[in-house]
Amino acid sequence: MNISRNFMLLGSAFLIVGIVIGMYMGGSGDHSLALSHAHINLLGFVLSAVFALTYKAYPAMAEGRLASAHFWLHFVGAIMVNLMVFLLLAEIITEAGMVPLAPISEFLVLLGVLAFGWNVLQNAK
Ligand code: HEM
Ligand code: HEM
Numbered sequence: 001m002n003i004s005r006n007f008m009l010l011g012s013a014f015l016i017v018g019i020v021i022g023m024y025m026g027g028s029g030d031h032s033l034a035l036s037h038a039h040i041n042l043l044g045f046v047l048s049a050v051f052a053l054t055y056k057a058y059p060a061m062a063e064g065r066l067a068s069a070h071f072w073l074h075f076v077g078a079i080m081v082n083l084m085v086f087l088l089l090a091e092i093i094t095e096a097g098m099v100p101l102a103p104i105s106e107f108l109v110l111l112g113v114l115a116f117g118w119n120v121l122q123n124a125k
Contacts, residue, residue: 003062006071007052014044014078021086036086043078043109051116060123070115077108 018041025031051074055062084102087093 001068001071003067003071004052004056007048007055007074010071010075010078011045011048011052014040014048014082018045033086033089036082036089039085040082044082047078048074054116054120054124058120058124060125061119064119064123066115066119066122070112070119073108073112073115077105077110077112080105081109 018037021033021037025033081102084098
């Protein structure tokens with residue numbers, strides 16, 4: 001898999017959604033989705049873009065299984081956690097309704113970042 005391209009595509013999709021929510025907030029004056037907007041843009045776009053550029057800068061990092069594990073963990077985890085936060089702030093689900101999917105998805109993001117960190121230690125030379 002082309003890990004850099006995949007992370008960039010994932011990030012771009014998040015950015016489109018994040019900006020649409022930002023525009024909605026700006027237009028409506030209702031800023032209750034601000035935290036969702038922030039994490040879609042930061043956890044979704046900014047992190048994915050940084051990952052994409054890192055895998056491009058250190059090609060050795062992009063080769064092994066750690067990289068694809070990281071991509072899929074971030075793909076599933078970041079989409080799920082952002083969806084849960086959006087549903088919570090839009091008052092479609094309650095805080096109790098966040099369990100267990102939100103903590104599981106946060107854990108997936110964390111596992112992905114651990115794989116990334118380990119990969120940096122091994123291959124970012
Ligand atoms: C056209 C694009 C965008 C629009 C119209 C927009 C609009 C907004 C609005 C209306 C708020 C709420 C402000 C408040 O209640 O204090 C906000 C907050 C925020 N935005 Fe954006 N935004 C845009 C792009 C971005 C991007 C690209 C990022 C990050 C890469 C970003 C990061 C944030 C953060 C971190 C907050 C603070 C959230 C919080 O206070 O909890 N925004 N934005
Ligand atoms: C799974 C990962 C993450 C989780 C579970 C998480 C959770 C949280 C929580 C609970 C808050 C406080 C919300 C509140 O004030 O009510 C917060 C705020 C914030 N987070 Fe995250 N976060 C994550 C990842 C990130 C990342 C990767 C970034 C930036 C690259 C980020 C940037 C921020 C910012 C800027 C705020 C402050 C927003 C504000 O109060 O205006 N977060 N996050």
